[in-house]
Amino acid sequence: MKSPHQQPDPRKTPSATGEAADVPEASASIRLERKHPLAIRWMHWVNFPVLFTMIWSGILIYWNDSDNPYQHAHRVYRIGVGRLTVVRFFPDWFYTLLHVPYHVTLGLSYHFFFMWIFALNGVAWVLYTWISGEWRFLLPDRRSLRDAIQVTLVDLHLRKGLPRQTKYNGAQRIAYTSCVLMGAVMLLTGLAIYKPTQLHWLTSALGGYEMARWIHFWTTMGFVGFFGIHVVQVALAGWNNFRAMVSGFEVQRAESPSLEAERSRWP
Numbered sequence: 001m002k003s004p005h006q007q008p009d010p011r012k013t014p015s016a017t018g019e020a021a022d023v024p025e026a027s028a029s030i031r032l033e034r035k036h037p038l039a040i041r042w043m044h045w046v047n048f049p050v051l052f053t054m055i056w057s058g059i060l061i062y063w064n065d066s067d068n069p070y071q072h073a074h075r076v077y078r079i080g081v082g083r084l085t086v087v088r089f090f091p092d093w094f095y096t097l098l099h100v101p102y103h104v105t106l107g108l109s110y111h112f113f114f115m116w117i118f119a120l121n122g123v124a125w126v127l128y129t130w131i132s133g134e135w136r137f138l139l140p141d142r143r144s145l146r147d148a149i150q151v152t153l154v155d156l157h158l159r160k161g162l163p164r165q166t167k168y169n170g171a172q173r174i175a176y177t178s179c180v181l182m183g184a185v186m187l188l189t190g191l192a193i194y195k196p197t198q199l200h201w202l203t204s205a206l207g208g209y210e211m212a213r214w215i216h217f218w219t220t221m222g223f224v225g226f227f228g229i230h231v232v233q234v235a236l237a238g239w240n241n242f243r244a245m246v247s248g249f250e251v252q253r254a255e256s257p258s259l260e261a262e263r264s265r266w267p
Contacts (some may be wrong), residue, residue: 013027028255030249030251031254032249034248034259035167035248035258036245036248037134038248039128040128041245041246041248043121043124043125044245045245046121046162047118047122051223053110053114055223055224057106057114059098059107060100060108060221061104061107061111062089063095063100063107068190077089077217089217089221091167115187115190118183118186118187122184122187133263136262137168137173137262138168138173138176139173140170141173144173145170146163147169147170148170148171148174150162150170152171153168166259166262175226175229175230178226182219182222186223189215189216190216191215192209192212193212246256
């Protein structure tokens with residue numbers, strides 16, 4: 001007879017005798033996802049200081065053609081109606097704060113040098129994205145506009161619940177594709193301004209020299225707006241999102257759509 005205090009034989013436990021053990025199986029709740037390929041990360045980080053330098057040197061150039069102490073007749077770019085000016089780019093205190101006055105030649109030299117890096121990096125990015133198939137994550141689809149509205153409402157705390165996404169949501173698809181198009185516009189208008197005689201056909205197609213300058217300026221303002229929003233959104237998204245652009249990998253929930261699975265379905 002077995003004593004009530006006798007220890008059970010471990011060889012006769014359910015796991016040893018083949019009986020089902022009443023122990024739940026452990027399952028992973030997160031996984032490590034490859035999000036950004038190395039080439040895209042390199043071109044992203046190269047573009048960051050290049051675009052910053054282009055904007056900074058552009059301001060140095062712009063000062064020479066704006067409302068400076070010489071009172072040029074073609075005082076440029078404002079927001080207003082008729083003779084009423086609401087905002088003029090840029091006020092004197094802005095130029096003074098950044099030590100912009102009288103650095104136009106410095107601005108031209110930086111602008112024309114980094115222009116080629118900006119152009120080559122942009123062309124390389126487009127070619128790589130197309131050849132690798134990563135464009136499938138980027139281009140907007142028929143749901144992007146609806147999803148972008150929903151994402152915006154969530155960001156404004158007017159609605160809860162983000163739409164399902166893979167690499168980018170609808171708002172990001174629209175924003176990043178627009179950024180690529182703005183880069184192309186910047187390059188074309190910049191060339192039209194840089195070589196208005198040699199590239200007269202391009203300058204004429206853009207509406208003339210002054211119109212090319214106007215388009216170039218407002219596209220730059222679009223980049224500045226995108227840059228500001230992008231930095232804020234990255235900060236709000238947190239370290240996991242930022243780390244993905246550094247290391248290429250992001251920690252995801254196990255039930256999230258798999259980017260690698262979607263890549264494997266591409267032709």
